[in-house]
Amino acid sequence: MLNKVWAAMIAVSVFCALATGRMQQLSEAVLAGAGNAVQLIFGMMGMMCAWTGLMKIADAGGLTAILSRLLAPVLRRLFPAYPPESPAAKAICMNITANLLGLGNAATPMGLAAMKEMAAQNRGSHVADNSMVMFVVLNTASLQLIPTFMGTLRAQYGSAAPFDILPAVWMVSAIALVAGLLAAKLLEGCSIG
Amino acid sequence: MDKLGIYVVPVAVLLMVAFGVVRRVPVFDTFVEGAKEGLQSCFSILPTLVGLIMAVTMLNASGALELLASFLAPVATFLGIPADVLPLALIKPVSGSGATALLTQIFAKDGPDSFAGRVASVMAGSTETTFYCIAVYYGAVQIKKTRHTIPAALIADLTAFFVAGLAVRLFFGT
Numbered sequence: 037m038l039n040k041v042w043a044a045m046i047a048v049s050v051f052c053a054l055a056t057g058r059m060q061q062l063s064e065a066v067l068a069g070a071g072n073a074v075q076l077i078f079g080m081m082g083m084m085c086a087w088t089g090l091m092k093i094a095d096a097g098g099l100t101a102i103l104s105r106l107l108a109p110v111l112r113r114l115f116p117a118y119p120p121e122s123p124a125a126k127a128i129c130m131n132i133t134a135n136l137l138g139l140g141n142a143a144t145p146m147g148l149a150a151m152k153e154m155a156a157q158n159r160g161s162h163v164a165d166n167s168m169v170m171f172v173v174l175n176t177a178s179l180q181l182i183p184t185f186m187g188t189l190r191a192q193y194g195s196a197a198p199f200d201i202l203p204a205v206w207m208v209s210a211i212a213l214v215a216g217l218l219a220a221k222l223l224e225g226c227s228i229g
Numbered sequence: 230m231d232k233l234g235i236y237v238v239p240v241a242v243l244l245m246v247a248f249g250v251v252r253r254v255p256v257f258d259t260f261v262e263g264a265k266e267g268l269q270s271c272f273s274i275l276p277t278l279v280g281l282i283m284a285v286t287m288l289n290a291s292g293a294l295e296l297l298a299s300f301l302a303p304v305a306t307f308l309g310i311p312a313d314v315l316p317l318a319l320i321k322p323v324s325g326s327g328a329t330a331l332l333t334q335i336f337a338k339d340g341p342d343s344f345a346g347r348v349a350s351v352m353a354g355s356t357e358t359t360f361y362c363i364a365v366y367y368g369a370v371q372i373k374k375t376r377h378t379i380p381a382a383l384i385a386d387l388t389a390f391f392v393a394g395l396a397v398r399l400f401f402g403t
Contacts, residue, residue: 041323045284053291061290069286073279076333081271085264090245092263097252148369155370162373169378172366176359176382182241183354189329190350193336199238201350204396208355211392216385223377 080188087184091137103136104129114174114217117157117167124153128171135179147175166224173220177213181206277326285330294334309394311345313338317352318390322359322383329353347401352393356386 053062107129108120118125127150134143150171158165164172183205190198249256288294298305298312305312313335321328332353339345359382367375
């Protein structure tokens with residue numbers, strides 16, 4: 037998918053520059069663009085490391101366990117097929133907690149473990165069941181409480197208060213999440229795809 | 230709300246470290262361990278970002294992005310979203326690094342604290358790379374029929390894009 041998109045982006049720019057007579061700017065952009073990416077990453081590295089370090093402290097202190105306990109009542113409603121003590125429910129809990137804390141490296145393995153548990157219940161069928169759909173939709177929504185990458189990126193471009201967008205991000209994330217979960221619930225009866 | 234923003238970071242840092250100390254975590258050792266992971270993830274996204282930022286910079290220099298933005302301007306006006314931000318809404322569900330590449334363009338052009346910069350930040354910060362996530366999760370357990378996953382996930386994305394402009398107006402004015 038991205039292979040075609042990327043090739044198309046390059047082709048479109050060359051033809052567009054040809055049509056608008058901006059070859060000079062385009063040729064500068066090829067060299068500058070690649071360099072910009074490296075500058076960006078190096079500029080952000082310190083802050084990224086600081087945040088992942090702090091998150092690790094929270095995780096090691098048992099914040100994950102506390103959040104999991106808080107989440108249990110919500111999850112019981114979303115995944116009625118799995119009692120709180122089942123391995124699937126535990127993996128789902130850990131995945132969501134890791135997502136909330138922005139621990140991407142931990143969230144994906146936990147999510148895949150949850151999918152494997154659910155697939156076992158689903159008897160290896162090739163059709164997703166309602167719990168799987170709910171779980172994947174939950175993971176396509178952004179649950180991260182502190183979007184550290186976004187804050188770092190904003191700081192890198194000279195934002196006066198890089199995290200001042202947080203209340204707006206929380207509001208939008210929550211609304212989008214509710215919309216997604218409602219849609220997943222309401223569409224359960226329909227036979228799409 | 231502006232005032233609230235400046236407290237978020239120091240307070241979050243203090244809470245996390247204090248929490249670790251109370252729980253008898255070797256805070257500094259753990260911090261270093263986590264920072265190592267951050268460094269690794271920076272290095273692992275670098276090659277992707279080089280490719281995509283190069284392509285987006287080219288698109289921008291060629292005038293193609295302006296063309297697309299002006300083409301989509303009526304839709305953007307209708308949604309109360311700056312025209313510059315619309316390409317971001319299109320690429321975010323498909324590619325996270327592509328979205329980052331576009332964000333850097335918007336931040337460089339309008340500034341991160343402009344209306345467009347804030348709407349873009351909120352949009353990108355409140356959604357995930359939907360298709361990547363669906364592919365990874367279902368791919369891992371050989372699910373071929375995803376039923377209503379994609380419609381439901383896209384409804385969530387659309388909602389976020391629609392509400393992002395409203396939220397920025399609510400918290401910051403225009």
